[in-house]
Amino acid sequence: MDYQSTYFHEVQYYETDAMRIVHHSNYIRWFEEARTAFLKQEGLDYDKLENRGIMFPVLSVDCQYKMAVSFGQTVKIISKIDYFSGIRFGLSYEVYSQDGSVLHATGKTTHCFLNTDLKPINVKKYALDVYEHFLELTGSAE
Amino acid sequence: MDYQSTYFHEVQYYETDAMRIVHHSNYIRWFEEARTAFLKQEGLDYDKLENRGIMFPVLSVDCQYKMAVSFGQTVKIISKIDYFSGIRFGLSYEVYSQDGSVLHATGKTTHCFLNTDLKPINVKKYALDVYEHFLELTGSAE
């Protein structure tokens, strides 16, 4: 019953830019890192699902940058599954300093489920166990 | 009086991912490419402004992915300055197939102005010519 997940990312030099801070595009990649770690921890590994023919590409992202992150820092990312409909799901993210005292950014992503032909699938019909897993994560199962 | 700008980007192999489509984080980078090209074409080159001590980091991004882009494609990005307040500005982007027939994604970014100490500046006071330039681009000048 982990409705949220904590992930740590150590900032890499190659993630910085000429403003001497992390380039904003990398937060989108960090969301992916946090999301895959979250799902993996719940037994919903990206690669295992892909091997079963289930992909969940990104339909939308947004990110609000509040305080720049620099090389030398480790960030702590809290991810949460906001909703899951069987067709789509959404997560939200909070990027903190390692000790949690500074909120660096917040963001959201939404996803659908596709088969390997990139056609949308209803995951309840396609893979009931995956469906039930996701339901649990959103706390919607009774 | 160019209120919008057209930019072409040829998809690179290193931008693809294991779904055999462009990884979603790259659209955020394409927005930056289109934005810098737009501003450069208007004489507002990032590097020249940085040399004058004016930086404009990203405050927020969002992107709606509508149709995947593959290697071998060139995308056409239309950028527009949505607003400019002297303190902040926002752009919107549309990512099309090269011939304009398919809309692949839409997005927005917002920005503020900072000096080299990363303190917010009022660009009207700091650099009047830059202020007037931006005003023109938003069509707000009379």
Next chain:
Amino acid sequence: MDYQSTYFHEVQYYETDAMRIVHHSNYIRWFEEARTAFLKQEGLDYDKLENRGIMFPVLSVDCQYKMAVSFGQTVKIISKIDYFSGIRFGLSYEVYSQDGSVLHATGKTTHCFLNTDLKPINVKKYALDVYEHFLELTGSAE
């Protein structure tokens, strides 16, 4: 009979790092850009070859960095096919300033041919036209 190819790349802000120069890993990506543009110009498009089941991953890269490249610059990359054996091929690259006056870096890549099962193929047997194309590019055909 183009034994070498010239490619221009405009430096992107997201390619810079906290030293305020282009991060060294991007040169490896530029080599790929220059290589795909070279091959495309010769009718050997990556994506068309992939659709015919021919892939040519990188076996090795090296890069010698001589002079840093900054945002605001456009680099000119000269690529040349060094050798082609039917099993493997190698290219070399020179990265210049736009006007050709400064040599920023040199590098090499080597490649083999694989089918879609990632098994090595002899391209002469697999696709004679591709074989002959490559031969021409290396000036080895008589």
Next chain:
Amino acid sequence: MDYQSTYFHEVQYYETDAMRIVHHSNYIRWFEEARTAFLKQEGLDYDKLENRGIMFPVLSVDCQYKMAVSFGQTVKIISKIDYFSGIRFGLSYEVYSQDGSVLHATGKTTHCFLNTDLKPINVKKYALDVYEHFLELTGSAE
């Protein structure tokens, strides 16, 4: 007296490409990750040295790719300082599967020392403690 260092990297989805393997340019970034972790573990943090005005950019890289790495894998990278002259230093890297049974790649990087004006420095004169630290890592100190 750690003459070599072990670093683990979990492959990220954004590091894959359309061949469904890790894009070759990312190994160069992994070398940087392993190198910074190695130096940090020895008290030679990049960011602390940069704050003291010492930078060590990459003069050359090479990488030999032996076996592709896929999403879902964690790689184990062994780094070693090959030499240190006070002016330059070099490292070598071996990229293994997590359990060490498969060698995926090997590589090398070389570096010099620069001050913040990007001028070469003799680190023995500039920062004796850093000089002695490096000497120890190469096992050259008596």
